[in-house]
Amino acid sequence: MSGDFELENSDEIQGEAARFESMVKRNESKFYDVDEIRDLIDHYLVKNSMPWAEKALEWGMRLHPNSSELKMARVILLYKNNKFKEALRFIKEIENVEEGNAELLLYKAEIYSELDEHINSIEAFEEAIKYANSEDLCYIYVDLSAELHIVGEKEKAREYLRKSIELNPYNDLA
Secondary structure, three states, rough: OOOOOOOOOHHHHHHHHHHHHHHHOOOOOOOOOOHHHHHHHHHHHOOOHHHHHHHHHHHHHOOOOOHHHHHHHHHHHEEEEEEEHHHHHHHHHHHHHHHOHHHHHHHHHHOOOHHOHHHHHHHHHHHHHHHHHHHHHHHHHHEEEEHHHHOOOOHHHHHHHHHHHHOOOOOOOO
């Protein structure tokens, strides 16, 4: 995601996480910029430590309450905790400030899919296509194809699978 840390193997992020946890336990205070908070959140997500990811997010939101990047991290945490409607509320808040965020649109599409709102999911995937990088397109096409298949648009679903295979013939999902 963001930042300068190599999340899985970095002594630096491990050390920073230990300092963060110590700070919280001792009820101390330290400044972290948005990137550092995102690195901590990402680190805790990789370690599957949701309580610490949430603490890092809470700390970051106190320091940077208007950060779209931290609001996006909140969406991710809510999504991972199956709090889809709450995540959608934050997505709408971010959309009011930031247009054309492919990652945001993909979470929106996934959430709508989880809520069985497949038409809304399709619309979000189609919007994400406009802003996605070429590497992600083949996977977006597969997900969009699945949603189209669910709503009975089988020919259009096949068309997106073909597009995915054209972009990446080795895409096992397609």
